[in-house]
Amino acid sequence: AQSVSQHNHHVILSEAASLELGCNYSYGGTVNLFWYVQYPGQHLQLLLKYFSGDPLVKGIKGFEAEFIKSKFSFNLRKPSVQWSDTAEYFCAVVGGSQGNLIFGKGTKLSVKP
Amino acid sequence: ETGVTQTPRHLVMGMTNKKSLKCEQHLGHNAMYWYKQSAKKPLELMFVYSLEERVENNSVPSRFSPECPNSSHLFLHLHTLQPEDSALYLCASSQEPLGNTEAFFGQGTRLTVV
Numbered sequence: 001a002q003s004v005s006q007h008n009h010h011v012i013l014s015e016a017a018s019l020e021l022g023c024n025y026s027y028g029g030t031v032n033l034f035w036y037v038q039y040p041g042q043h044l045q046l047l048l049k050y051f052s053g054d055p056l057v058k059g060i061k062g063f064e065a066e067f068i069k070s071k072f073s074f075n076l077r078k079p080s081v082q083w084s085d086t087a088e089y090f091c092a093v094v095g096g097s098q099g100n101l102i103f104g105k106g107t108k109l110s111v112k113p
Numbered sequence: 114e115t116g117v118t119q120t121p122r123h124l125v126m127g128m129t130n131k132k133s134l135k136c137e138q139h140l141g142h143n144a145m146y147w148y149k150q151s152a153k154k155p156l157e158l159m160f161v162y163s164l165e166e167r168v169e170n171n172s173v174p175s176r177f178s179p180e181c182p183n184s185s186h187l188f189l190h191l192h193t194l195q196p197e198d199s200a201l202y203l204c205a206s207s208q209e210p211l212g213n214t215e216a217f218f219g220q221g222t223r224l225t226v227v
Binding site: 036102 | 215
C-alpha cells in the first residue's frame with residue numbers, strides 16, 4: 001500500500017531563513033506527487049505538483065520541490081520564508097493513473113517575524 | 114473559494130444524534146471524496162465516488178454513511194458517533210482519473226461529538 005512520510009511535525013523559522021521540508025513515499029510504480037498548504041482557517045490548496053518531466057518543480061509563492069526517484073523523495077524548498085508562509089504543509093501521492101490521493105501527516109511551519 | 118462548498122462549517126452533536134454533512138462542487142468534476150483530518154494523523158481517505166458510484170471504502174465504520182445523488186453533491190450521514198470521531202471532515206473533488214489532475218478541497222466541517 002502507498003504511504004507518505006513527512007519527517008518534521010513542527011518547524012519554527014525566522015523570516016528570511018531557508019526552508020526544506022522532507023517527504024518520502026512508498027510506492028514502486030509511477031507516481032504523481034503533490035504539496036498542499038493549509039493556511040490558518042483556510043482550505044487545503046495546491047502548492048505544486050509533479051506528474052512527469054523536469055524533476056525540479058516550481059510552485060506558487062516561490063516554493064519549489066525536487067523529485068528524486070532513487071530516494072523516493074519529494075522535498076519542498078523555499079530560499080527565504082516570510083511570516084505569511086506560516087501554515088501546515090502536506091505532501092501527497094497518487095500511485096499510478098488510477099490511484100487515490102494519499103497524504104502525509106503534515107508539517108506545521110511557524111515563521112517568526 | 115475553491116468551487117467546493119461544505120456545510121455546516123461547525124457541528125456539535127451528541128452520540129445518539131443523527132446529522133448529515135453536505136458537500137457541493139460547481140467545477141464539473143466527476144469524482145468526489147470524503148477525508149477525515151485528525152490532529153497529528155495523516156488525512157484519512159474515507160470514501161471515493163466516481164461518476165456517482167462508490168469505488169472505495171477504506172474500512173470506515175458503518176456509523177458513517179455516504180450518499181452521492183449526483184455528480185455535484187455528496188453527503189455524509191452520521192449516526193451514533195463516538196467522541197473519537199471528532200475531527201475536521203473534508204470534501205474534495207477532481208476530474209478522473211486523479212493521477213492526471215489535482216483535487217480541490219472544501220473548507221471542511223469541524224465536527225465535535227459530545
